[in-house]
Amino acid sequence: MSLSSAEQDYLKAIFAITRIEHRQANTNAIAVLLKTKASSVTDMIKKLAVKKLVKYEKYKPVSLTNKGQKIATSLIRSHRLWETFLVERLEYDWSRVHSIAEQLEHIEDDELLDKLDHYLGYPKFDPHGDPIPTKEGTFPQRDETLLSQLNPGDCGTISSVLQDDESFLEALNQLNLCINQPIEYIKKIDFDQSIQLKINDHIHILSENMAKNIAIQKLP
Amino acid sequence: MSLSSAEQDYLKAIFAITRIEHRQANTNAIAVLLKTKASSVTDMIKKLAVKKLVKYEKYKPVSLTNKGQKIATSLIRSHRLWETFLVERLEYDWSRVHSIAEQLEHIEDDELLDKLDHYLGYPKFDPHGDPIPTKEGTFPQRDETLLSQLNPGDCGTISSVLQDDESFLEALNQLNLCINQPIEYIKKIDFDQSIQLKINDHIHILSENMAKNIAIQKLP
DNA sequence: AAATATTTTTAGGGTTGTCTAAAAAAATAG
DNA sequence: CTATTTTTTTAGACAACCCTAAAAATATTT
Incomplete structure (x- = not known):
């Protein structure tokens, strides 16, 4: 169909x-x-x-239905593989790949996806840290905590971002906040729940709303 | 627009x-x-x-119009760059890339094309030997002769094929007739104008119709 | 439980791109 | 140069997808 x-x-x-x-x-x-x-x-x-x-x-x-779910999963797989291609091979900025991948994802060809997956080395997560479902439809899982829910002193690395908004991602980029970037949570600012955190030994502030859209993999 | x-x-x-x-x-x-x-x-x-x-x-x-021509040229550029990507990077067979490239070519993003071009190393010809127009819209030129119009003893290499038909390209593949393959023209068979030619020291026959769709760069 | 507010569906219509069948124009033949 | 054939255009219709406005169903409030 x-x-x-x-x-x-x-x-x-x-x-x-x-x-x-x-x-x-x-x-x-x-x-x-x-x-x-x-x-x-x-x-x-x-x-x-x-x-x-x-x-x-x-x-x-x-x-x-199961059938509908299968198709949706395959579309997500397609979207995320193409995003990975755009960032890793064509050197696109992670903030600008979403809309292009929206177009690429609609190309219907199972073999194309498999070849792309193979070519990219079977990546498990896309440039935004989102899991790439396998051909069979299973999503790789990970333990994540929202940056907004950490406690003072917590350390970890950025594992994913929950928004594709271009201005949001660009702003993160400017603070060096990329996937896998180590961060330390300092404290929440009483005034408006903004978050204070340390990135590469520098103190930065993020709004509550931005912090809610950043997921962290905590270090033990 | x-x-x-x-x-x-x-x-x-x-x-x-x-x-x-x-x-x-x-x-x-x-x-x-x-x-x-x-x-x-x-x-x-x-x-x-x-x-x-x-x-x-x-x-x-x-x-x-000039405007229409510019857009058409850009679409051809897109199509041929994507075909090159599919064959050179994803290891697709040249006989199977046409229909996928038909879909990919419609993705509108000038920067994407430029990045793809850069990534592929600014190829001048696609996997079928067709010229890839530059960003500015000029087509690389070459001296080509149709295989059907060679003379006995002529030698050369295959420079392009004029059809994208899957069965045609597959058949060529099976005879080792790929782009840049050296060949020697033996003679035309009176019976129905079929062509006899030498490929890797083996004699093969091609129908007149197939020979009309294969272009050769003659050796001096 | 009735009144009100919200959500969802229906009804009717617009656009894009396709089709068939018939009319109009152009090309070809006698 | 008229008659016939071929090509092109028009007319009317249909499917996909979207819209607005109104009606129907559901949820919330009092």
């Missing part, structure tokens, strides 16, 4: 909402994520239900 | 017919190439004319 880009985007969105953000995939949530309207979502959901890619009952949140 | 895949395909088709095959781009020729109907072509041509990408007068063949 061949799916349009739009159909693929809906599957990805439902996956992201239900499996990654652990929220209910109701029409509004999907509409917000895909920057469209709830009525358009209803239309598309019906089509996907006919194709047995989602389970749908009127007025209830939708969920992916 | 952002163009749909369909619009891009039309520009490419008009370029191929007028600049490569040196024929008139009338609605039928375009329809055949794009596997659509003449009436659909008329519709699209009108849209492209409004966007000043083609010059169009009713009942006359269309041609590209």
Whole structure:
């Protein structure tokens, strides 16, 4: 079965909402994520239900069938492998690969993905630290803590970022905050919950909101 | 200005017919190439004319404006760079890259093309021997003769193939007929104009039709 | 439990790109 | 130079995907 880009985007969105953000995939949530309207979502959901890619009952949140889940996982795999390619081989900045990978991910060819995976050396995590599912659909797991939830004195390395926003990633870059960068948590500032942390022996401050979107692998 | 895949395909088709095959781009020729109907072509041509990408007068063949030509050239550049990537980096067989490159070529990002070009080492010809236009839009030139037009005793190397058909390319592969392969032209067989040639000291036969689609760079 | 607010669906419409069938123009033949 | 054939365009329709506005269902408040 061949799916349009739009159909693929809906599957990805439902996956992201239900499996990654652990929220209910109701029409509004999907509409917000895909920057469209709830009525358009209803239309598309019906089509996907006919194709047995989602389970749908009127007025209830939708969920992916096994078939739908498989396709969504494969799209995520594609997206993350292409992001890895763009950063590691074409020397793109990690802040600028998301939108290009959005286009590349829709190219349908299982062999292409396998060859790309092989070429990149079977990476487990993409440039943002997000796990790359295997061909079989399993996601590599890791113990992560949000930077905003560390305690004074905690040390660790940045393992992933939870946003793809270009300005956010660029700003991190300027502080040398990249994946695997060691950091030490100093303290939370009472005033507005900003975070003080040490990077390469320099003290920096991050807003609470930014700290909530950075995941850390703690050192023992 | 952002163009749909369909619009891009039309520009490419008009370029191929007028600049490569040196024929008139009338609605039928375009329809055949794009596997659509003449009436659909008329519709699209009108849209492209409004966007000043083609010059169009009713009942006359269309041609590209400078603007349209620039876009078409850039698409060809994209297609051929991606084909090169697929063969040289992902180890695809040259017979199987065309359809994947058809999808990849539509990704719009000038910087991506430049980075890919740099990464591949600024190749001048793609895996089928077709010239890759530069960023500025100039096509590398070469002296080529069709295999079907050589004379007995002529020696040379295969410089390009004129078809992307999978079965054609696969068959060539099986005879070791790849780009840069040295060959010697033996003779034309009277019976049906088939070509006899020597490849790695072995005699082989090619149909007239296949020989017409293989270009040779003659040795002095 | 009724009134109100929110969410979801339906109804109707727009755009893009395709199609078939018929009309119009151009090319070819006698 | 008229008649016939071929090519091109128009007209009308359809599918995919999106929209707005209104109706229907559900959730929340009092």
